[in-house]
Amino acid sequence: MLLVCSRKCGGTLFRALFAEVDVDRTGIYQDHRVTQPGYVCLNCGAPALDLGEVPAALEEEAREDEASSIVTADVLCPVCETMVQLDAGMECPNCGSPLEVG
Ligand SMILES: [Zn+2]
Numbered sequence: 001m002l003l004v005c006s007r008k009c010g011g012t013l014f015r016a017l018f019a020e021v022d023v024d025r026t027g028i029y030q031d032h033r034v035t036q037p038g039y040v041c042l043n044c045g046a047p048a049l050d051l052g053e054v055p056a057a058l059e060e061e062a063r064e065d066e067a068s069s070i071v072t073a074d075v076l077c078p079v080c081e082t083m084v085q086l087d088a089g090m091e092c093p094n095c096g097s098p099l100e101v102g
């Protein structure tokens with residue numbers, strides 16, 4: 001986890017919005033658990049962002065890009081024999097014949 005203020009105010013302290021705090025019988029803090037992600041900057045009150053989550057999000061995006069590029073394929077038009085790159089369900093740009101990928 002790497003929290004940063006979404007306003008980039010430079011604040012380095014944050015507050016977990018959803019946390020359970022364990023105390024001993026005299027009420028002194030012992031431990032805590034964050035029950036839901038959600039933090040605010042203590043300096044300016046803006047929501048905080050977890051930069052530790054960003055690489056995972058980027059990786060997911062990259063995987064989606066990969067998946068969508070698989071849909072595109074080079075297909076030889078059976079009518080005019082033009083090599084066309086297309087998505088599923090397109091027509092040949094040269095002669096207008098419907099083409100199927102694969
Ligand atoms: Zn801030």
Ligand SMILES: [Zn+2]
Nearest residue numbers: 077080092095
């Ligand atoms: Zn064609």
